[in-house]
Amino acid sequence: MNAERSRLRGRRWFLAVFAAVGFGIAGMLFGWPTFRWAQAQSWERVPCEVESSEVRRHQARGSRASYSIAIQYRYHFKGSDYSSDQYDIWNQPGQGVSRMRSVVLQHPVGWRGFCHVNPAKPEQAVLSLEFPKQAWPGLLPALLGVAGLVGFVAAGRKPEASLGGGMGTQPPVSSPVTRRTPKRAGAFVFLITFCLAWNLTVFLISSQLIREYQAGRAPLFVLAFLLPFLIAGIVMFVLAFREAGSLFGPRPVLTLDPGDLIAGRSVFLRWSFEGPAYRIQKLVVALEGFEYVRYRQGKTTREDESVFRRIVVYEGSERSAISGGESRVDLPRDLIPTFGEASNMGCRWRVRITAEVRGLPDLKQDFDARVLPSTEGSGGEAGMSGKAEEVTASSGRLKLGIRNGKAPHSPGSFVHGAVGWSLDSVPTRAEVRLVLRLESEWDDRVFPQATLALPSPKAQEARTFEIQIPTSVLPSYQGKYIRASWQVQLAVEPGGGFAHSEILVA
Structure with a gap:
């Protein structure tokens, strides 16, 4: 099923991109800040004093107001005085203005306590090393990544056909066969779930980044970074609509x-x-x-x-x-x-x-x-109504001639010809083979169809032969990508080598 393979391959690519984007967003929102938080655990603890403390209100044009903590504190580290306004690694203690006000009340002007200073960059310091609650939603995209990875692995379990194989050998099915279209409800539910989870995650992230941008803590390019994810959400809605057509349509x-x-x-x-x-x-x-x-x-x-x-x-x-x-x-x-x-x-x-x-x-x-293929083979000699023209092929000391070699041969008919050789020693084996050859730009395969052994071969021989083409076979074919051809081959071993001549089966 070429179309089915293409569909599976496209689905695997989609799931791979989905998993990569999910893990990427989770890494940006949760992984990297968590890594920085873990590094900060080894920062040095030094005394500090709060100089100013307030919940700052930010009002952008045409948008809702946003709030942030603004606590300025000073500290002395290794002979130098420094000042910082960063509360924690995330620079926010939690969601909600009430929580921010609680933090400000705990750190009034003149409050003396301890801050944590980065020894490699003394100008970098934080007041709190607690793991904030607002970091956990950053794991939501990782769930999408896991779902995409599971889907990618599951879609890849469908085994691809291996090289080899020619005409089918299964007996024909003579009774009626009815086939129904699968509903693909699983694909629809999968897409809808992904759509909702994806767009909800993008919405939450966008809302947070917009507030950060309005507060002057996020550059504009960060918002532009979200544009591909918004487009991906729209594309998934379109795909879900198409799957709905297969589920709810005829x-x-x-x-x-x-x-x-x-x-x-x-x-x-x-x-x-x-x-x-x-x-x-x-x-x-x-x-x-x-x-x-x-x-x-x-x-x-x-x-x-x-x-x-x-x-x-x-x-x-x-x-x-x-x-x-x-x-x-x-x-x-x-x-x-x-x-x-x-x-x-x-x-x-x-x-x-x-x-x-x-x-x-x-x-x-x-x-x-x-x-x-048709089972109505001629059962006779090919090309008897045409001109009896012999086609001869030679290779080294071998000669192979096909009677009516240029005329079409019908399935089930006999191919008549003559073979000969002149060798220095008596060969141990000589045989005529009928083979089907399949060729493309990328592959070349040979499938034996019939073999005729020539008994008691001598060093010098000249014999006639007849070999029958099977009744149900693939005819000679030349397409855009594939060529199917028939060959009569003569093989004499040892010392003789190999000769072949192509015939037309139609």
Whole structure:
């Protein structure tokens, strides 16, 4: 499922960014101040005297008033006099004006006590080393980071297909198969929870920073730093709206009869919808074949696809067909079958249902379909009606000739040819192989299809052979990313080497 892999990869990137941003904000609001607070525990304790003490009111234009503690105190450290107005590492004892007034009352003008001085920077000092309550909300973004990290790990547990694998070997499914669209309620709840938690956290942080800015303790660029997080909150609301469309909108149900599609035969497609199908204004049901490649580019795994065939099953806006329809599709015999299901390259098929939905995001839902090759092989000799032209290939001391080598060979037909070699010693093994080769810019794989052993080989030989192409096979194919070719190979060991000639299977 190429689209599903892309969706999972996009979700993992989103969760990774989400986790990084969550931990980053938590580090800025809680981690770094906590680190500074821990460092301050080793500062030297020296006597000090309060010179002024008040709750200062700040009034910015067009905004609400904010308040802060303004306690000025002086102290003597290592032969020099210093002055500071910092109450604690966070420079606020707690939230609320009443709490600030309580602190000011505890430190009136003339109050003598102790402050804590940074030995490395004597001009830096604080009155209190208590861990303030307002620091704990700074951990809220870390919860978002943990949730994003858990989601990232969980999304990565879906195993990717390994390289290898050619034509599917599972028996065809002849009975009807019905597939429903998952509601994805978990994704919707996840996004809504993240949206609310994210935007609530950003709101609380923004409110605090705005108050700090109005009080003249936070530069303007700190507020500008929050802009990407505000945009991220809006984007998450949009994503949640799209997920709501899949949850509360119409959800297609598809039945394939038979469950596996066979080239050259007919298949019945039946569709209906769960949920508000009356919102659908236009419906398109199409059978699509697409080739795909998955490859490494640097440290990133990329995936590309290209649709090579599209059969429109239904397109229209009739209410009767939208609420529930059925169509018979006569599949062409030359359809490229599904192959490479466990490979990094191959061809696949899907039934894609798209719809314009009133008041909700447009619908696009893919259902995987497996197309099997036609079982109506010729069973005879390929190219008998064409010109009997032999194709010869040689490699060193080996020669390989294919009768009617330029004519198309049908699945199930026999390939006739002749082989020969002249060696210095008697080989121990000689055989003719029929192989399918899959190539892309990033990969090259060979899948043996048939082997014909040549018994009792001699040092000098000239023989004829016939080898049968399997009935259900992938024909020769040239696409945008992938090339599938058939080869007849001659291998003589030891001392002979290898020769091959390409044939066309169609």
